[in-house]
Amino acid sequence: MRRIDEKLAKIARGRYGPRDFILTFCKDADLMRGCAAAGRDDTGRLRNAPAYRADMRRVIESDLADIVLTSLSSAEVFSEEGIYARSNVTPAVRLTDNTDIWLVRGGRYVQLPAIPFRSSRLENVRPVANLGLYALSFYNDIDLDHATLAAYAEFRQIAAAIGLRHFLRVGDPPIPVDTGDESYGAYRNDVLTRSLAGIAGKERPLFVEVGYHGPRAMEELADWDPARVIFGLTGFKEGTTRDCLERLAQGERYGARTASFSRIEFDCEDPVLMMRAMRHVVREGMSSREAVQSYHADLEMAGITPIRPLQDDMELTVPMLSQNQSRAA
Numbered sequence: 001m002r003r004i005d006e007k008l009a010k011i012a013r014g015r016y017g018p019r020d021f022i023l024t025f026c027k028d029a030d031l032m033r034g035c036a037a038a039g040r041d042d043t044g045r046l047r048n049a050p051a052y053r054a055d056m057r058r059v060i061e062s063d064l065a066d067i068v069l070t071s072l073s074s075a076e077v078f079s080e081e082g083i084y085a086r087s088n089v090t091p092a093v094r095l096t097d098n099t100d101i102w103l104v105r106g107g108r109y110v111q112l113p114a115i116p117f118r119s120s121r122l123e124n125v126r127p128v129a130n131l132g133l134y135a136l137s138f139y140n141d142i143d144l145d146h147a148t149l150a151a152y153a154e155f156r157q158i159a160a161a162i163g164l165r166h167f168l169r170v171g172d173p174p175i176p177v178d179t180g181d182e183s184y185g186a187y188r189n190d191v192l193t194r195s196l197a198g199i200a201g202k203e204r205p206l207f208v209e210v211g212y213h214g215p216r217a218m219e220e221l222a223d224w225d226p227a228r229v230i231f232g233l234t235g236f237k238e239g240t241t242r243d244c245l246e247r248l249a250q251g252e253r254y255g256a257r258t259a260s261f262s263r264i265e266f267d268c269e270d271p272v273l274m275m276r277a278m279r280h281v282v283r284e285g286m287s288s289r290e291a292v293q294s295y296h297a298d299l300e301m302a303g304i305t306p307i308r309p310l311q312d313d314m315e316l317t318v319p320m321l322s323q324n325q326s327r328a329a
Contacts, residue, residue, distance in 0.1 A: 003088045004066050008206060011230050011257050021252060021282040022207070023275060025065040026235060026262035027056045028094040028133075030074070031119065032101045033264070053077065055263070055271050060089050064275040067092050069133055069260070072120040079128040093125045095132035095155070095166065100174055110174050113144050116151035122158050132159075134205070135169040138191050140177050149195060156203040168205035169260070171234055185213030189220050196229060207258050209234045212247050214320055215254045222255020232258025235265035239321075241277075241295060241313045244268075246288035246321045249281050269306055273298045288325075289314055 007020040029037035030049065038052035053074055059065050060083055069092045070078070078084060084091045100114035114137055125132055134155060136148050159166055170192055172184070179187040188210065196204070207230040212218060221231045233251045236244045244266050248259055259282075261275060268274040277295040280286040286294070296310045306313065316322040 002090045004090050004206075007066065008230065012227055014226065016257060018252075018283050018285065020257070022066045022232065022258040023064070023278060023282075024067040024069055024092070024258065024260040025056075025059045025271065025275060026069045026260050026265075027052075027059075027074070028069055028071050029262070029264040031071045031094055031097040032103045034104050036105055037264070049073075057083065058272050059275065060084070060087050062272045062275070063087065063089065064272060064279060065089055067131070069094055072125055072128070075125075075128045090131055091129040092131040092133060092167075093120060093129045094135075095120060095122065095125065096135045098135060098137075100137065100171075101135075113139050113141070113173070113175065114148075116148055118155070122155075122164055123162060126162050126164050130163070130165055131206070132164060132166045133169055134166045135171060137171050137173045138177075138188060139173055140179055140187060140191075145191070152195075156199070160203045166205055167207050167209065167258075169209040169234055170211075172211040183213065183217070185211075185217035186220075188213070189217055189224075193221070193224055193229075201228075204228070206230070207232055209258060209260055212236075212251050212256075215250065215324055218251060218254040218256060222257075230257050232256045233260065235260045235262045237265045239317045240292075240308060240315055241268065241274075242288050242292045242316055243318045243321055245277060245281050245291045246316060246325055247318075248278055249288050250321065250324055252282050267307065269299055269304050270302065273302065273304075 004022055007022055010016060010020050035046055038047035041047050056068060056070060060068055067090045072093050075091055075093045095118060097119050098114040098117050099109045102109040134152065136152060138145055177184055209232045210221065211234050233256045236247055251259065263271055273295060277291045280291045280294055281288060292314045296306060299306050316325060
């Protein structure tokens with residue numbers, strides 16, 4: 001058993017403690033941006049795939065992540081190196097690259113509703129990882145959502161047959177969704193739990209990640225069926241470092257037990273130091289403000305220039321977060 005299995009078992013039994021919170025580091029942007037995934041070096045030249053994997057190795061070796069999510073090609077490289085055999089970090093492979101994450105230069109796919117797609121054949125994933133991410137979104141469109149859930153059902157049947165475990169990510173669509181008088185969070189909660197209700201235990205995801213829509217939406221999911229479905233947070237895409245860490249603090253407070261983090265979603269100076277700050281928040285109960293100060297101190301010690309000055313990075317700029325933070329203070 002790896003560390004996540006012990007944590008998931010404690011959470012399901014209602015024995016959760018802050019040290020049981022599960023963090024996933026996502027480094028799967030090669031399935032999204034292709035050659036542009038790794039960014040540019042000091043000369044302005046695009047970094048290549050071997051250079052891109054340097055962050056992954058640092059995070060694995062730091063032991064700050066419970067799960068490291070990569071493409072299948074990166075997982076094969078690490079399997080050949082044996083890096084996970086020396087670590088308690090769980091390898092995971094992104095199993096879906098639906099069209100809404102085709103963020104290639106000049107592409108317009110993100111402007112359109114997602115079409116389900118899988119580049120990786122599941123039988124090729126199983127030899128290098130026993131866990132994968134299945135991602136989907138709901139659009140309140142009968143044809144789109146039916147096709148999405150049909151593809152997910154087909155996936156579960158194959159995965160169960162070969163013994164491949166998965167966690168589910170239900171992301172907010174990149175385009176507006178009409179839910180009438182109801183909030184998107186309420187619609188998402190109902191359609192998600194409705195969809196999970198018909199799934200047998202042997203096919204059920206280990207946990208489900210969702211976008212944060214405030215305390216009420218998070219608590220609804222966390223309280224729905226806690227012994228059978230564990231919920232967490234998807235990656236954060238906007239704001240300051242304080243916004244990112246405050247969202248994590250609020251999510252955990254209202255029932256989230258996992259969270260994903262990706263540099264492609266939230267631009268940070270150093271992933272290892274950022275995950276250390278996240279651990280300060282969920283494991284030690286450090287406030288988001290204190291964690292930002294600690295993060296900047298770590299950056300200074302490492303000789304890394306921050307993207308934003310400390311005072312700017314300590315601001316809450318997302319209204320939903322600042323409103324709920326002030327009530328909880």
